[in-house]
Amino acid sequence: MQENDLIIKLEHLSKEFDGVKVLDDVSLDIKKGEFVTFLGPSGCGKTTTLRIIAGFTKPDAGSVIMEGKDISEVPPYRRPLNTVFQRYALFPHLDVYDNVAFGLKLQKVPEDEIEKRVKRVLKLVSMSDYEDRDVESLSGGQQQRVAIARALINQPKVLLLDEPLAALDLKMRKDMQIELKEMHKKLGITFIYVTHDQEEALTLSDTIVVMNEGRIQQIGTPIDIYNEPVNCFVADFIGESNILKGRMIRDRRVAFIKHEFDCVDEGFGEDVKVDVVVRPEDIYFTTDPAKCQFKAKVNSCTFKGVHYEMWVDTDTGYELMIQDYDPYPVGSEVMLYIDPDDIQVMKKEREFNSFAAKVKGEGRVEFLDTEFECDTQGFEEGEQAQAVIRFEKVDLLDHEEDADLTGNVEFILYMGDHYHLTIKTDAGENIWVDTNDIWDKGDFVGIKILPGDITLHKVASGNE
Amino acid sequence: MNKRSSWALPYFIFLVLFVVLPLLLILMYSLQDASGNFTLSNITKFFTDKDALGTFALSIEVAIENTLLCILIGYPAAWILADNKLNRSAVTVVLFILPMWINALMRTLATAELFNMAGIQLGKGTLLFGMCYDYLPFMIYPIYNQLKKMDKSYAEAAQDLGATPSEVFRKVTLPLSMPGVWSGVMMVFMPTVSTFAISEFLTNNKIKLFGTIIQENINNSMWNYGAALSLIMLVIIGITTMLQGGEKRAEAEGGLI
Incomplete structure (x- = not known):
């Protein structure tokens, strides 16, 4: 019964381009009639996933199942789904009518039937009087x-949309969002939508699939994703948020910003370390000392249209x-x-940070393709070990001369009193850093780790 | 005259000296008899001269054949060169263009010598071979450029709508690459009509083309008739250029996105 509701099933899709993993074991079930959105920053693998479903890209591993049949080997022109391309890809040598009729003409549908269907579908998208227009003039x-x-004219079972609204201005985008949503309701077919715009995803979708670095981070309804992000990435990517280090004291009692809540x-x-997310609209001002949980001083106040x-x-x-509807003057003491x-x-x-390491000799160890000095007491040469470095013990330099290795800032998270950075090393590995310095995404950094800050741990036996 | 338009002055002078003036001279000579009196006899002579008319028809025929041959060989070559999967390096493109670095006359002489060595009779076949060899890069390059800059999403969109690879080619790739083909046609057809060196060397002057007749007249000091023939060729080429140019412009507009 439940299997019958599925229209597309992605099973363990993986894909590499030039040695870079863009998709890493992506599995997903898509129900009939659902509006599913792949959401994530550029390079997260969302478009690759869509192209694999459409058949333009072949996965290295995994399969695409449509209505119970494996269509991984089916060429795109035989797949019962159609795509709306990011930059439209309308044929410039054909007018509006011939563009829309293209699919039907290939199927050798009779001319009068084509005309009827073109008229109907152009009416659906409110473009009835434009049949003879040159597409360039639109x-x-x-x-x-x-x-x-x-x-839509081929009556696909699934419509794939690759960032279709990205090139439109804000007002037009909002209007089209509403129209797409209505079209989806009217047609009842499955929409698979790709976007990097979280607001668009929240507005349109039944289900959002948040992706990052080729992996699915979270699948859920817009409300679930917004209210209950599963990790810092999702919390940071969807909406504004305060992400903070915390400690679970016991069930239903958590400590963060050095207060208990x-x-x-x-x-x-x-007594377990956790991460805590509080949305900016969920912190309230009060004048009642009994309600006040902590005090603060207003540092800046900006009008944002609806709220401050x-x-x-x-x-x-x-x-x-x-975020609040009422402004509080900069410098004032407030109770929250x-x-x-x-x-x-x-x-x-x-x-x-934890890396698989190899002891190279007395006081020398290799990990991340780099040799480091550290205390190797208790380890033999050639032995495998686990090298552990605390986030705040990794030093970032803006030059590579004194650095042990180099990388680029991939992701920045502000944690209330410090930044938590994800650095991608040149070898493609991630190393995480806590720092008070301000870096920008994409910055080239030198990474330095002092010998005293590397601790070696034994690898569990049986693990060669 | 503002500052910027004064930059155009050297070019303007160049154009007047080396393009407009010679054209006027051709016009003048073609409308004069040997003693400098005004006459239309040079023009009427051509239209009554069976030999000249025949040569002209043959020139057009050879030019059309050569152009078709160049499209036939050049289009697939350009298509292969523009395909990232089939051609991974830019070197192959350079290899196709490389012969143009050597003087056409030298290449033609060498080709003739090769035919002699191989004992192949010089004639129309060798003429077409030589022309095709000389002009092929001019056909390949514009088509290659057009195909290379074509947005791949057109082909993908066609596939997405149910077009098999051959239908994608016929209904999308080919029509969208036509501006490149037209550029190629212009660059191959026009020069072939007026060429004379290739026919001289590769047929031992057995086949005379229009360019050859002009050259012969000029060489024999029949400047006025030669000028008239040049003028007629210019007019005919001009008309075909305008016809094709109009078509090309419409196509090129279609190719822009």
Whole structure:
């Protein structure tokens, strides 16, 4: 029964381009009639996934199952799905009518039937009077509509949309979002949508698939994804958020920013390190000292249209973002509280850097394709070990002369009183760094680790 | 005259001296008899001269054959060169263009020598071979450029809508590459009509083309008739250029996105 509801099933898709993994074991079930959105930053693998479904890209491993049949080897022109391309890809040598009729003409559908269907589908996208127009003479939004009509006329079971609204201006994008949503309702077919715009994803989708670095981070409804992000990446990518280090004291009691709060999360255990997400609109101002959980000083206040965005410094030295309808003057002391419901506790993904290492000799060890000095007492030459480095012990340099190895800043997370950076080394490995210095995404950095900051651990036996 | 347009002055002078003036001279000579009196007899002579008319028809015929041959060989070559999977290096493109670095006359002489060595009778076949060899790069390069800059998403969109690879080629790739083909045709057809060196060396002057007749007249000091023939050729080439140019412009507009 449940299997019958599925229209597309992705099984363990992996893909490499020039040695770079763009998809890493992606599995997903898509239900009939669902509006599914792949959401993520550029290079996260969302477009590759779509192209694999459409058949333009062959996965290195894994398969695409459509209605129970493996279509991995089926060429794109025999797949019962159609695509709306990012830059429309309307044929410039054909007019609107011939563009839309292209698919039907290939199927040798009778001319009068083609005409009827073209008229119907152009009406659906509100482009009825444009049949004879040259596609070049149309505006971006109109070209978009023709592209949708052209894809829909073959009556596909699944419509793939690759960032279809990215080239439109904001107002037009909002209008098209509403129209797409209505079209989806009217047609009842499955839409698979790719975007990097989180707001668009939240507006349109039944289900959002958040992707990063070729992996699915979280699958859920827009409300789930927004309210209960599973990790720092999702929390940071969707909406604004305060992401902070915390400690679960016991069930329903969590400490962060050096204060204790009631929360609703359970099952993490006692005295366990966690990450905490608080949305800026969920921190409330109060004048009642009994309600106040912590005090802060307003640092900046910016009008954002509907609300004011304020940065406050807490009495314990953390910086938080707050959104409120009322402004508070810069410099004023305020009393704040957070509802237990609005605190999202997440399992820590990692607590330290850990690399597979090989002891190269007395006081020398190799990991990340680089040789480091460190204390190797208790280890023999050639022995495999686990090298552990705390996040704050990795030094970043803006030059490579004194560095042990180099890399680029891949992802930056502000944690209230420090930055947590993901650095991708030149060899393609991730190394995480806690720092107070400000770096930009994409910055080229030298990485230095002092001998005293590397601790070697024995690898569990049986593991050659 | 503002500052920027004064930069155009040297080019303007160049054009007047080396393009406009010679053209006017051709026009003048073609409308004069040997003693300098105005006459239309040079023009009417051509249209009554069976030999000249026949040569002209043959020139057009050879030019059409050569152009078709160049398209037939050049299009697939350009298509292969533009395909990233079939051709991974830019070196192959350079190899196709490389013969152009050597003087055409020298290449033609060498080709003739090769035919002699191989004992192949010089004639129309060798003429077409030589022309095709000389002009092929001019056909390949514009088509290659057009195919190379074509957005791949057109082919993908066609496939997505159900077109098999051969249908993608016929209904999308080929029509969208036509501007390149037209450029190629212009660059091959026009020069072939007026060529004389290739026919001289590769047929031992057995086959005379229009260019040869002009050259012969000029060499024999029949400047006025030679000028008239040049003028007629210019007019005919001009008309075909405009016809094709119009078509090409429409296509080129289609190729822009």
